[in-house]
Amino acid sequence: MLTLTDTARDQEAEKPSEDAKEYLAFTLGREEYGIDILRVQEIRGYEPVTRIANAPDFIKGVVNLRGTIIPIVDMRIKLNLGEATYDQFTVVIILNIAGRVVGMVVDSVSDVTMLKPEQMRAAPEAGTAFDSDYLIGLGDLGQRMLILVDIDRLMTSAEMGLIEKLAA
Amino acid sequence: MTIDMSQFYQVFFDEADELLAEMEKLLLALDVSAPDSEDLNAIFRAAHSIKGGAATFGFADITEVTHVLESLLDRIRKGEMALTAEHVDAFLASKDVLAMLMNGHRHGEAVDHDAVLSVSKRLNALQEGGPVAAAPAAAAPRPEAEPAEKHAPMADADGNFHFRIELPAVSQKDVDALAAELGLMGALTRDALSDQRAVFNLATSESQETIVAICAFVLDPDALTITSTGPSAPAAAPDYGLYEQVQQAQPAADAAAPEPVAKAEAAAASVGETRNYGRRATDKEGGNGESSSIRVSVEKVDQLINLVGELVITQAMIDQRIGALDPLLHERLMNSANQLARNTRDLQEAVMSIRMMPMDYVFSRFPRMVRDLAGKLGKKVEFVTRGAATELDKGLIERIVDPLTHLVRNSVDHGVEMPEKRRAAGKNEAGRLILSAAHQGGNIVIEVTDDGGGLDRERILAKARQNGLPVSDTMPDADVWQLIFAPGFSTAEVVTDVSGRGVGMDVVKRNITAMGGVVDIRSVPGSGTTISISLPLTLAILDGMLIKVGEEIYILPLGYVIESLQPASVDVKEIAGQGKVVKVREEYLQLIPLWQIFAIEPKSADPSQGILVILESEGKKAALLVDSLVGQQQVVVKNLESNFRKVAGISGATILGDGGVSLILDVAALLRSSRQLNADTMCF
Numbered sequence: 001m002l003t004l005t006d007t008a009r010d011q012e013a014e015k016p017s018e019d020a021k022e023y024l025a026f027t028l029g030r031e032e033y034g035i036d037i038l039r040v041q042e043i044r045g046y047e048p049v050t051r052i053a054n055a056p057d058f059i060k061g062v063v064n065l066r067g068t069i070i071p072i073v074d075m076r077i078k079l080n081l082g083e084a085t086y087d088q089f090t091v092v093i094i095l096n097i098a099g100r101v102v103g104m105v106v107d108s109v110s111d112v113t114m115l116k117p118e119q120m121r122a123a124p125e126a127g128t129a130f131d132s133d134y135l136i137g138l139g140d141l142g143q144r145m146l147i148l149v150d151i152d153r154l155m156t157s158a159e160m161g162l163i164e165k166l167a168a
Numbered sequence: 169m170t171i172d173m174s175q176f177y178q179v180f181f182d183e184a185d186e187l188l189a190e191m192e193k194l195l196l197a198l199d200v201s202a203p204d205s206e207d208l209n210a211i212f213r214a215a216h217s218i219k220g221g222a223a224t225f226g227f228a229d230i231t232e233v234t235h236v237l238e239s240l241l242d243r244i245r246k247g248e249m250a251l252t253a254e255h256v257d258a259f260l261a262s263k264d265v266l267a268m269l270m271n272g273h274r275h276g277e278a279v280d281h282d283a284v285l286s287v288s289k290r291l292n293a294l295q296e297g298g299p300v301a302a303a304p305a306a307a308a309p310r311p312e313a314e315p316a317e318k319h320a321p322m323a324d325a326d327g328n329f330h331f332r333i334e335l336p337a338v339s340q341k342d343v344d345a346l347a348a349e350l351g352l353m354g355a356l357t358r359d360a361l362s363d364q365r366a367v368f369n370l371a372t373s374e375s376q377e378t379i380v381a382i383c384a385f386v387l388d389p390d391a392l393t394i395t396s397t398g399p400s401a402p403a404a405a406p407d408y409g410l411y412e413q414v415q416q417a418q419p420a421a422d423a424a425a426p427e428p429v430a431k432a433e434a435a436a437a438s439v440g441e442t443r444n445y446g447r448r449a450t451d452k453e454g455g456n457g458e459s460s461s462i463r464v465s466v467e468k469v470d471q472l473i474n475l476v477g478e479l480v481i482t483q484a485m486i487d488q489r490i491g492a493l494d495p496l497l498h499e500r501l502m503n504s505a506n507q508l509a510r511n512t513r514d515l516q517e518a519v520m521s522i523r524m525m526p527m528d529y530v531f532s533r534f535p536r537m538v539r540d541l542a543g544k545l546g547k548k549v550e551f552v553t554r555g556a557a558t559e560l561d562k563g564l565i566e567r568i569v570d571p572l573t574h575l576v577r578n579s580v581d582h583g584v585e586m587p588e589k590r591r592a593a594g595k596n597e598a599g600r601l602i603l604s605a606a607h608q609g610g611n612i613v614i615e616v617t618d619d620g621g622g623l624d625r626e627r628i629l630a631k632a633r634q635n636g637l638p639v640s641d642t643m644p645d646a647d648v649w650q651l652i653f654a655p656g657f658s659t660a661e662v663v664t665d666v667s668g669r670g671v672g673m674d675v676v677k678r679n680i681t682a683m684g685g686v687v688d689i690r691s692v693p694g695s696g697t698t699i700s701i702s703l704p705l706t707l708a709i710l711d712g713m714l715i716k717v718g719e720e721i722y723i724l725p726l727g728y729v730i731e732s733l734q735p736a737s738v739d740v741k742e743i744a745g746q747g748k749v750v751k752v753r754e755e756y757l758q759l760i761p762l763w764q765i766f767a768i769e770p771k772s773a774d775p776s777q778g779i780l781v782i783l784e785s786e787g788k789k790a791a792l793l794v795d796s797l798v799g800q801q802q803v804v805v806k807n808l809e810s811n812f813r814k815v816a817g818i819s820g821a822t823i824l825g826d827g828g829v830s831l832i833l834d835v836a837a838l839l840r841s842s843r844q845l846n847a848d849t850m851c852f
Contacts, residue, residue, distance in 0.1 A: 051720065052815055053766030062812065062831075064481075064823045069475040100218040100811045162814060164364040 005059065020116045022099070023139065025146055026106040029081030034139055034146035037112055039095050046090035046105060058160060063132045065094065065101065071162060074105040078160075081107075102162060104155075115139045120148075131159075180221045181274050182463070187214040188270075189532060192263050196535045200253050208245035211259075215241055218266065220349075229284065230269050236291040237262050258290045260536070331379060332395045333368040401795040467561065469522050476512075476519045477804045477823070483512045484825040520709075524559035527605040527614070530569050531556045534576055534603060541580045548587050548597050549580055554604035560612050566702060567683055568614070575616045575699050576603065578673075583618035583697055593694065595619065612705055617698040623649055623691040631657065647691035653677040684710075684727060704769040710805055712822070712832065714798035715781065721830050722794075722824060723803055728835040730782045730789070732797060737776035750791050752779060757782065760838060761793040765817060771795045785836045792838070805832065817841075 023034035037150050049061030049072050058078035072092060084105075092103045123135035123166045134154040139146035156163055191214040194207050215238040222230035237259065243249040265287045272279035335343060343366045347358060352740075353566055359367040370379065376394055488497070490505050531553045542549040560568070580752075584599030602617040625648055632639045632651045639651065651657065655674040680687050685703035704710070704727075712723035739751040740759065748759040759780070763770035772778060772795070780791040803822035808815060819834035 003250060013653075048828065050831060052818075052831075053768070054816065062821060062829050063810070064827055064829050067478040067823070068811060069806050069808060069821045069829055071824075130327075138653075161813070 011041070014041040022112055022145060023148065024093070025110045025144075027108050027110065028075055028079060028106055030042065031081065032110070032144060033106075034115070034147055034148045035093075035095075035151040039056045039097055039151050041094040041101065043109055044103070045088060045093060046086050046092050050074050060105065061128070063103065066102070068101060070094070070101045070103055072105060073162070076105065076107065081106070095151060095155065097152050098163075100163070102155055108120040113139070113141060115141075115146070115148075118163045123148075153154050177225060177274070179463075180225055181270060184218050184221060184266075184270055187218050188263055188267055190214055190258065191409060192536055193532050195256055195259050195263070196539065198251070198256060200251055200256060203244075203251050205245060208241065208251075212238065212245050213242040227269070227273055229279075230266060230273075233262055233266055233269070233284065233288060233291070236288060240291060240295055255294060258287070258294055262287045262291060264305075268714070281451060286837065330396065331370045331372070333370060333374060333379065333392065334394075335366045335392065398786075401453075441714050466523075471521075472519055473523065476516050480512055480516055480804075481823050481825065481827055482506055485827060488825065490734060524705075525562050525565050526556060526563070527558045527560060527612075528553075528556035529565055530572060531603055531605075533569075536572075537573070538576065538580055541577060542584075545581065546586065547580065547599060549582055549584055550598045550600050552600065552602045554602060555606045558605040558607060558612060560605075560703070561705060563685055567679065568701075568703070571679045571701070572603075572614065572616070574676050575701075578603070579616055579618040579620070579697070579699075583620035585621050589621075591654075607705075607759070608702070611702045614701045614703070615698055617696065619696040620694060622693040622697050623652070623689070624693070628652060644690070645691070649691060652689070653687065705730070709802050710832075711800065712803045713781070713800050715762075715779075715792075715794040716796045716798050717762050717766070717794050718770050720766075720768055721798060721824070722762070723830055723832045724783070724792070724798065725819075725832065725835060728783045730784050732779055733779045734778075735780050737777055738775070740775045750775065752782060752791065753778075755789070758790045760790050761791055762833075763793070763795075765838070783835050783839060785839045788839050790839050803830075803832070805838050 002140075005148045022037040022039050024037045025032055025034050029032070034153075047063055049063050051060060051061040052071075058074050060072040060074050062071050065088050074084055086105075087106070090105060091106050091107075091109050093109065094101060094103050119140045121138040121140055125130055125132055134150050134157070136148040136150050154160065154161070185186055193209050194211050194214075198204070198211075215234050219231055219234035219238055222228075222234060240249070240255070241259075244255065245253050265284050268277075268279055269284065271277045271435060283410065329833065341645050343833060347356060347366075347368065355371045358367045372379075376396070434794050438603070473692055487506060488503060488511060493501070495502060508527070534553070535551050538549055538551045579601055580599075584601065585593070587597040590599065600619045602615070605612060605614045605619070607613075625645065628648055628651050629639055629641065630644075632654070635654065635657065637651060637654060639648075653673045653676070654847045657673065677687050680701055683703055685701055688700045688702070689697065690700070691697040711726040713729055715722055715724055733752070735750050735752075738746055741751070741756075742748050748761075750759045751757075761770075761773070761775075762768070763773065770778070775793050778793050778795050779797055780793055781797075782789060803824075806822055807819045808818065808821050815831075817834055818831045819837075821829050822832060822833045824830050
């Protein structure tokens with residue numbers, strides 16, 4: 001009985017968040033992207049990395065994040081967007097995906113926005129740097145347009161090579 | 169209200185595992201002719217606790233087996249029944265069955281019901297046969313199971329008996345604990361007497377003896393008054409059984425004993441004594457048991473170790489900054505920094521020690537195995553362990569179990585000879601098998617020693633020739649012994665049930681090497697063999713040599729490093745299509761340029777401008793070309809795979825004093841792949 005009411009309450013609590021979800025907006029080149037805020041652990045400045053030999057060039061290397069070693073990927077290199085420069089303004093979004101921590105270098109982080117279902121548009125087949133497989137849709141913010149990325153799928157994909165695939 | 173019990177299952181299983189292990193250890197140590205009553209009590213308590221837990225979680229099969237076990241043990245510890253070797257065997261068998269049942273519940277593993285049944289039968293047979301075999305003095309008390317049957321007529325419609333339990337004056341906490349405990353058995357109502365003593369009214373299907381047994385953990389059963397109430401009249405049968413005495417003659421049990429006691433008097437007196445003894449032991453255990461250890465998940469400990477590692481790095485950073493300050497102006501700051509350094513080091517040591525476990529964890533499983541094995545082979549083996557308190561990292565302890573099991577099994581099977589042969593050789597009939605552990609510097613040395621026939625040099629050489637291994641008759645002994653670690657090598661004339669079951673000595677050696685350890689054999693024909701395993705104390709820290717190539721710093725585990733040198737350019741030779749070799753003391757070694765493998769821009773590609781580090785792994789040597797040596801230090805090994813993936817040529821990573829990450833080279837993989845090393849491509 002206790003468990004039943006608990007579940008019911010949980011479901012109720014989840015409802016509003018299903019209606020509107022919060023996204024972290026960041027820019028890559030001239031495009032503005034959004035990812036689920038719940039996947040974001042923290043945002044940091046760029047620190048020198050330790051290069052991993054023979055890794056693809058978008059994997060910058062690994063850094064020490066309070067005792068754990070995490071890989072850093074540069075989306076600008078991966079997607080061929082913008083200039084891959086590293087200075088004190090370079091931003092790393094630390095993501096927590098499937099129990100793993102990974103850092104993602106982007107041009108800049110703008111804000112966190114709430115998107116309601118009616119603001120969501122279907123993803124275009126082409127026209128963004130991302131493979132449409134990794135897109136959830138577009139977020140219409142009047143003046144702005146957020147390209148919503150399915151960050152879980154992207155980061156765990158074989159293409160990124162961040163996780164060892166059994167079949168690979 | 170339903171409470172999800174499954175969350176508590178794990179706790180029960182963990183605890184029961186420990187209890188079973190403890191029980192087995194005590195059983196094996198038990199001297200059948202003169203059992204130590206404290207040990208018997210401890211075994212009884214273990215069985216009792218498992219039963220209690222199993223009943224709480226509704227594992228009826230476990231409860232059933234433990235119940236019979238418990239009542240048998242109870243009678244033995246009270247001296248009503250003499251302990252025989254048969255009992256010990258049956259108890260050991262029931263321990264196995266319990267472990268099996270437990271696994272059945274935990275992992276859904278198949279349960280051999282025939283085995284359960286046969287053990288139950290065996291225990292029951294002992295139970296019934298007990299009084300006959302026991303000393304005549306024990307004739308008076310009836311078998312434990314019977315009182316319950318006597319109670320039968322008193323049961324109400326639900327099959328419940330009704331008891332009124334008057335407690336002596338005890339603390340409220342104990343009363344609450346008892347109420348909770350007894351409440352598990354059935355419907356319980358609480359009352360208080362005029363003098364503040366608590367009274368329980370309990371309707372339960374359990375027998376009175378169970379109630380007494382439960383109460384005995386908290387208070388003195390003699391001070392307890394239990395009366396059967398309830399639907400039927402308290403039928404107080406005249407020859408009721410031992411505990412009835414408690415009911416009828418409470419505090420002054422000894423004085424004017426009513427008629428049923430007369431027969432049991434002698435027994436009762438001695439029983440009272442043992443019981444008291446047992447209770448004191450219980451109190452003692454309850455006292456320190458609760459506060460002396462806590463159960464913490466390994467993740468939490470690892471997290472703590474990580475954080476402390478971070479602290480050490482931060483502390484090193486502070487030290488670095490302070491080193492640049494003027495010592496005269498900042499004297500007090502520097503003193504504080506020194507203190508911080510000391511505290512940090514102590515803290516790190518203390519935290520690392522949490523992961524350390526005594527070798528007893530591994531050793532404790534062997535007495536049983538050796539006993540069974542020796543029995544099966546018809547050999548006599550005296551098993552001795554030494555240094556069971558020696559501590560080793562938990563990660564290593566778990567991985568040492570399999571190789572060690574194999575070595576011990578080997579020693580019993582091949583090392584120790586049959587009793588006749590030993591007698592003929594003028595040795596004691598019983599072979600001696602010693603398992604020892606000791607610290608030696610930063611290593612732990614684990615040795616399996618037998619006083620058997622020793623290794624047969626001729627047979628090993630013959631077998632090696634047969635297997636096509638390169639051997640000569642003039643090989644030193646040490647090299648000959650190492651041959652038994654070659655894959656597919658077994659000198660056993662007959663593959664028995666005991667040996668030759670898949671894991672060979674080659675696997676033992678490989679496992680130990682993978683842990684960074686070394687296996688060594690010493691053997692003297694006719695007087696025995698010692699196999700010695702030397703392991704690093706922990707995997708979490710290693711001694712590393714920091715090397716630099718271009719701007720990058722890598723770490724070489726020091727264990728692989730033989731020497732480093734600057735080669736003369738004449739010693740470096742190019743082999744067409746095979747890369748370069750270098751001549752070191754009349755030996756040509758493959759040259760592995762690290763800059764090429766890791767695509768680094770080196771200071772100089774010319775080997776004579778750099779440093780060669782001579783490495784050895786799995787008997788293979790090679791020279792690694794690096795730009796310069798930076799230094800030596802202990803590094804904390806971190807896993808790359810936890811957030812990334814395996815990287816070829818890299819075994820892990822660590823954090824340097826400046827907070828940066830440095831990668832640890834996988835020397836074994838580097839050397840293994842060095843053969844495939846070509847001028848421009850490198851594949852792992």
